Amino acid sequence: MRKGQYRFVAGFLFVPVALYVIFVIWPYIQTFGYSLTDWKGQSQTFDFVGLDNYRALFQDDVFLKAIWHNILFLVFIPVITILLALFFAFMLNVGGRSRAGGVQGVAGSKFYKIVYFFPQVLSLAILAVLFNAVYRSDGGGLLNGFLIKIGLVDADSPVEWLNEPSMVLWALMLVVVWHGVGFYLVLFSAAMQSVPRDIYEAALIDGAGRTQSFLRITLPLLWDSVQTAWVYLGIVAMDMFVLVSSMTQNMGAYGGGPDHHSDVMSTVMMRNFLYYGKSGYACAMGVVMLLLTLILSVVTLRATRRERIEF
């Protein structure tokens, strides 16, 4: 490098790094600091309590349950979303019946692509309103209304979708998957379009069916995109705050019901932080969330690491 170039580069790097340190790293450090105190959230007087908050955390049934709910989301949301998105993307791009000398999507694929993307333009808040109407617990709900009409559900005892411990997590998961599939479909489509057609054509000539060309060609060549999607969806699964707090039965504040069956770490944290006034304790939860998210990212990146295929 030429003389002076380092300074030039450093100049450009400094501002973003400084912003990052002030607005991301410093709050993390502060949170850690507060997590060692009995801060109550509405003033700056507090005492240092060492690791008491962390000790209490591992005996807090509600928080431990919430971790499990996040883990459940973590397992199912990425898997279901990615599989569906991959399937649809494959069908839209190369899944069509092969006519002479061409590889193409199913009929009307352009139309589908736009339709699938629709949910993604809705904000989470609108999504919550929408699905509250779908899951509404009396005959006025979309699902209940339909099921009552076709006689599957008794009008006197409609299904309380979000008030059933065994159903509430799945009901929430459906919202996230419905919301996410369109975006990842477009992501995967873009990646698929960069795969040279001649590879598919060669496979076709060799007699590969849809399944084989998907598993042997598409998936390996899309691995980078899948990995990215996995990390993003993992972060979504670790959060879930908006949907849980605005859709589920209220447990004091920030949803989480029935009986904490849908509580996730972020809702428990906010409830403790503001509603119970146990802010130092909530900061300890925040630190645990940070650690779990870090571990998750590292594990995901390691576990999905593969040889890169050049094409």
Next chain:
Amino acid sequence: MGSTAHHGAEGVGRRDLIKRSAALGLVAVPGMGLMSACASGGDSGNSDGGDTKGKTSKDNPFGAKKGSKLDVVVFKGGYGDDYAKAWEADFGKKLGITSTHTGTQEITGKLQPRFNAGNPPDIVDDSGAQQIKVDVLYKNGQLLDLAEVLDAPSVDDPAKKVRDTLIPGTLDPGMQEGKVVALNYIYTVWGLWYSGKLFKEKGWEEPKTWDDFLAVCKDAKSQGIGGLAHQGKYPYYINVAIMDLIAKKGGLDAMKAIDNLDPKAFVGSDAAQAAVEAVYEVVEKGYLMPGTNGLTHTESQTRWNQYKAAFITCGSWLENEQLKQTPTDFDMKFLPMPVLSGSKLPFEAIRAGSGEPFIIPAKAGNLPAAKEFMRRMLSKEWSTLFAKQANSLTILKDGVDPGVQLRPGTQSTVEASKAAGDNTFRYLYTEWYSEMGTAIEAASNELMAKRIQPKEWLKRCQAAVDKQAKDPASKKNHRD
């Protein structure tokens, strides 16, 4: 992302990262010192006794200074915030103090940073779903003891102290550790509500006993109408019914046992057992409005307005909240909770008390004006302004000009209050112990969904009480 994973430099980068994060850990310790430094720097907003202190006089006992500014933050919910604007205009006219008005639903979001920084507003209506809990603010030393305002001469009759012009007991919910730190301004009654029109149509009588109540529910159900509706998504509301029944059955002692965290507040209390079994009977017999357990307050109240249920549990804000949804001939009526047999309190007894806490932050910039503002809130003139703008009563005794025409629901609460006389009660555990309140609500939610039985409900509530009793801070709250 993955494509760079095999790059040679990556390993070094990671090791560097670990080293750096260890360094960050070291920074965290002095960071603590910095934070407390912030804390001590936060008092600059406090200028009590400084340039906001004017001359005191008979009309102005706190010496609110003409030309100073008052920072008012009001929860803009069911009651709107027009009443506060009317007050502020009057305040400006009479005292020459201009107000900055903020009407918001996001009390916590807007005020938490200000409390922490030490420059809170001068007076706050701290209500709504996003209120900053009063117990939390108090524990943080942010609230002014309102004794000074309450012992000041009343605007209407300077011979009397402000505190003697209020409905007895209405200051209690604003007490923390024996001090009044929040003025719960609105007089609210809780219980059941029904439509006078529907009852006339069906020939139902106002039920005074629980058996009569069940009979109405049964008849309603046979005609395809739900018996009892509640706002299931917020289990707070069904607790109105359960807790009222406990207090009426067992008398004030049963209520105080819960507030005072008695080891026999629930398990071993006959009143609690009878009450929860009575409510569970409604569930078991299918008298709940279908689906009500999962509905929000607006959804289920609107259903009730559409004659889909005979009764609903709520406080007296209901009428104002449902103004738009209520049919004009609905004839909304309040009903005290019907009594179980052998109840210690009569049917007329109601849960009544004050809500909508107004607070003055201890570190308010213009304390004299804030105190004067609150003193004037408790005058007949301002109380009438409120009743007109917000369709509700205040804690001021006879606080509304007789000329003001009230809506049917509000009118029926006035009559119910008169009939109740001194037979009113009010739980305080919800103000004192947010966490315990949540645990009881969670249990009630399970009970209404038939996932637990009354016995289990009692056990869970008792466990919540016992857990709260272990917290040393709860020793300071006690009612006799």
